[in-house]
Structures are given as C-alpha cells and as structure tokens.
Amino acid sequence: MNTPRTKKSPGRAKNASILVIEDNPDHQILIKNAIQQSFSGVEALVFSNEQEAVEHLRECALTGLRLPKLILLDLYLPEREDGWNTVEQIKEIGSDIAQIPIVVFSSSAHHEDITESYERGVTSYVVKPTDFSEWLTYFETLKDYWWETVILPNTSSSLY
Template sequence: MKSFHDQVRIKENFKRAKVLVIEDNDDHWLFIKRAMQQCLSEITPIRAVCPQEALTFLHEWQHQEWEIPKVIIQDLYLPNRTAGWQLLRQIKQMPIPFCQVPVIMLSSSNDSNDIMEAYAFGASSYLVKPITFDGWLTYFLELRTYWWETVSLPPLHYVL
C-alpha cells in the first residue's frame, strides 16, 4: 500500500503529463501509441517524426510551461544515429527546464558503443526496442512503474 506522500507524488507526476515521442518509424509508433494507451492512459503522447519537428515542438512550448513534456522518448536512428546524437545534444543544451526533461533513448541497436554514447550525451535510460507488442506492453508497464509511480519528477517551471 502506498503512503499518502507517495500518492501525492504520483498524482503530481501524472498532472498534465505529456510525453514527446520522437519516432520516425510508423510501425513502431503504432506499437508505442497502443502500449501507452493501455499502460499510461493518463499520459498524452505527442509524436514528432524527425529531429526538426521535435525541436519545433520544444521551441513552441518554451512559453507554455503546461506543455513541457514530463519525459521524452527518442529513437536513436532518425534516420541515422548521427541525427539521433545531434538531437539529444541539442535537447540537453536547451535552457532550463527543457534540458532537465528525462530522455529515454529507444533503439533497435544493442551495440555497447551506442549504449555508452547515449549515457555520455545525457540520456536518462537506454532501451532496446522489443520485437513483439507484448514486449512493448512490458516496457510501458515498467516505464509507468518507474517514471510515474517511483521517481519524483522535477517540477518543470519556465525560467525567465
């Protein structure tokens, strides 16, 4: 049973929660969207299909703190890893609070160099994409448990 403090923290994590999903593969997006609907129905997923669209969203949200995503889920290959690394670096170089948003890197690659670079460039987590829809459900149930029910996400306020 969760304590009152835990319940308050969880409620705050879910408050107006948006997730920016940066994924260029339509099939993966369908899996992600369906899994999020089942596992994180309180969350509003916003999809960007390329780095430029993701940066456009983030720049538009700079003056609307209620639009800032709680978490960013980013594919590494957008369409290549160079573009993925560049986008991650750009997000981490943005002003507060955007640079503080946790970035979960998703990739089909399980190459140890990709994993090490993701953390070196500021990713909060690195997940290898599952092959089946059941695998996606498992990931999003675990993401729910960890990112929304366990950790205390920082309050994101726009700094002038």
C-alpha cells in the same frame, strides 16, 4: 520504522505527456497504442523527425506550454548521429527542458551506441521490444519507474 511507500502519486500523471521521436511509422503506432494502454490520461506527442520535436520543445519554452514529462527518442533517425544531435539540441534549449529525462529507445544493442548515448547526456537507454506484448510490458515498467517511483523536478513552465 519504515512506512510503506504508496505506488500512486496523486495527480502525477494528470495532463501529462510523453514526447516520442520515432521515424518508423509501425513503431509509432506500437508506441502510441502501448502508451494509451499503459498510461491513463497521458498524451503521446509523436514526431517523425527531430526537427519537428525540437521545434515543439522550443515553442513550449517560449510560450510556457506544458512540457512533456518524458522524452522517448529513437537513436537512428535514420542515422545514430541524428539521435545524438537531437539530444544536444534538446539540452541547449533551456534548463527546464534540459531536465526532462531522455530515454533512448533503439533497436540497437551495440555497446558503442549505448556508451556514446550516455556520454552525450541521455538518462536511460533501452533496446526496443520485438512483439506487442513485450511493448506493453516495457511501457508498464516505464510507467512504474517514471510515474510512480522517481521524483522529477517540477519545471516552471510545466503544468503537470
């Protein structure tokens, strides 16, 4: 007999963060606002370039700071090779950080961008919405999937 699955996992989002790597200031604002409206108690750590984001993750690995639960990565930073290089750098930091899901969040729907991103180890690829209501819908879906459906590894240096 199947027991009903509860949508909420107690304490799952408590003190959690999402690391966002996005070079477009307008998209940074949209993403931050959508996260605030969709995720209760989740901090958006927004970085405008890959160097700052990778340095933050390295600091987390070295000092035991709380790791983000999810990474949203704009592929074109400003070139797609920058996004792919960021994925490689993140995966090389260490096993705890390599287990954090990386969702490429791009304006590009080009087949080669999608295929190459998966070949380089991203967890998901999503095309960015075009208006704020679509951004909110996307982040509600993101929350339902990553916070309430999927079970992620509990890394040793994270406190979520």
